[in-house]
Amino acid sequence: MDDPVPQAHALGVGVLGLGRIVVSSGLLRLLDADERAAVLAHEHAHLEQHHALLATASRLSAALNPLLAPIRDDLGYVLERSADEAAAAATSRGALASGIAKAALATVHTAGVAAGGAFALHRQAVAARVAALLADPTERTRAAWVLVAVAVVAAAAVGWALHDTERFFESARLWSRR
Amino acid sequence: MNTVVFVPFAASVLLVALSRVLATRLRPSAAAWALSAAMPLVAVCTVGALVVLACPLPARVPLVAALGRWAPSAVANHAPVAPAVSALALAALAWSAGRLCREVRASSPRRAPCSERPPSVGRRPR
Numbered sequence: 417m418d419d420p421v422p423q424a425h426a427l428g429v430g431v432l433g434l435g436r437i438v439v440s441s442g443l444l445r446l447l448d449a450d451e452r453a454a455v456l457a458h459e460h461a462h463l464e465q466h467h468a469l470l471a472t473a474s475r476l477s478a479a480l481n482p483l484l485a486p487i488r489d490d491l492g493y494v495l496e497r498s499a500d501e502a503a504a505a506a507t508s509r510g511a512l513a514s515g516i517a518k519a520a521l522a523t524v525h526t527a528g529v530a531a532g533g534a535f536a537l538h539r540q541a542v543a544a545r546v547a548a549l550l551a552d553p554t555e556r557t558r559a560a561w562v563l564v565a566v567a568v569v570a571a572a573a574v575g576w577a578l579h580d581t582e583r584f585f586e587s588a589r590l591w592s593r594r
Numbered sequence: 595m596n597t598v599v600f601v602p603f604a605a606s607v608l609l610v611a612l613s614r615v616l617a618t619r620l621r622p623s624a625a626a627w628a629l630s631a632a633m634p635l636v637a638v639c640t641v642g643a644l645v646v647l648a649c650p651l652p653a654r655v656p657l658v659a660a661l662g663r664w665a666p667s668a669v670a671n672h673a674p675v676a677p678a679v680s681a682l683a684l685a686a687l688a689w690s691a692g693r694l695c696r697e698v699r700a701s702s703p704r705r706a707p708c709s710e711r712p713p714s715v716g717r718r719p720r
Contacts, residue, residue, distance in 0.1 A: 465623070470630040472701060477637035479697040480690050483606035484633055490617040491629045497622035544618070557621050560628035563612055566605050567635035573601030574642040580596070581646050584674060585653070585662060591672065592665035 422446045422519045424455055426462035435463035446522055451515030454507040461502035467495045493541055500545055501553060513549040516542060596674075599646050602639040609636055641690065644683045651680035 422443035427436045437459045444452060462468070470491070478485040503512050520542040609632055617625055650673040652658050659666040673680075 465626070467626075470626060473630055473634050475697055475701070476694060477633040479693040480637040481606055481640040482693070483603065483640070484610065484637055486610050487613045487629060487633055490613040491626065491633070494617050494622050494625045494629060498626045501622050548618075554619065554621055556619060557624040559616055560620055560624040563609065563616065563628040563632040566609050566612065567632035567639070570602040570605035570636050570639040573598045573605075574639045574646070577599040577643060577646045580598075580674075581649060584650075584672070585664065585669075588653075588664035588668045588672065589662070591668040592663070 417441065422522045424459050424519075426459040426467070429463065429466050429468050431466070435468075437463070442522070443519060446518055447515050450508060450511035451518065454503050454512035455515045455519070457503035457506045458499045458512060461499035461506075462495070465495075465498060465502065467499065470495060493544070496541065496545060497548060500549055504549060504553075509549050513546045516549075517546050599643050602636060602643045605636050606640060609633070641687070644687045644690070647675055647683035648680050648687055650675050651677060651684060 417438050417440050419440035420442040421440055424437065424439045424443055427438060428434045437456065439456070443455065447455060474488050474491045478488050500512060613629055650669055653662065653664070653669045654666045656666055659669065
């Protein structure tokens with residue numbers, strides 16, 4: 417894409433050849449070969465890990481339940497970090513960190529792009545992502561089950577409430593016959 | 595029915611708090627899948643809870659009562675939820691449905707330009 421603003425996007429999902437990666441000429445000019453490879457690997461990771469589907473599911477969930485809206489930002493950050501880690505494993509942590517930092521610095525004065533999520537260059541998120549890339553990667557996964565457990569408890573509670581409701585309407589039929 | 599119907603709302607708040615803490619501490623891929631699984635499940639559970647809270651109100655409508663073979667007065671006299679709470683839950687359900695429709699409609703134009711672009715060239719760099 418011929419655009420002086422440095423940005424890269426993964427569009428769609430990476431199944432059946434539906435995914436697309438769009439990179440601006442500004443970004444290609446800004447980065448060296450290693451950084452370009454790392455940034456492209458990052459965008460490929462978004463497609464391979466179906467992040468568009470996960471982001472859509474989170475948007476629809478937040479539309480159904482506005483209490484969940486703050487999680488969209490957390491999930492957005494986690495999806496970027498997940499793509500970062502996949503790209504770092506395929507290329508180099510340093511090259512990716514420097515590619516992200518260079519692109520972020522170049523877009524600092526382009527408010528629309530910085531806020532709009534091109535290459536997810538939110539300023540605070542960039543600092544956290546670069547710091548995470550330069551630190552040792554965490555392998556902690558067990559606590560993820562806590563999140564799933566909360567959802568399972570909610571599902572069990574609704575199942576219980578639905579069962580109670582069914583019994584209430586059965587009772588209402590009996591009361592009506594008296 | 596008892597307070598258990600309010601658990602999904604508490605779970606929503608708990609999930610928000612936990613996601614803040616765990617998003618930066620877990621391996622990103624694990625956090626992504628856990629959040630992506632938990633979020634829709636809790637959202638659907640919340641809708642289920644709203645349906646449970648709302649249903650005693652429409653059950654008093656004579657046509658619905660005739661279909662269900664109960665007397666509207668029996669439901670009105672023994673309803674486990676106050677009519678005001680049911681009305682509030684009905685309004686929340688309608689609002690959620692509206693938000694969902696708007697979100698689905700808003701994402702449709704975003705997909706169209708993607709499908710018009712040429713396929714990616716090359717493979718993932720190794």
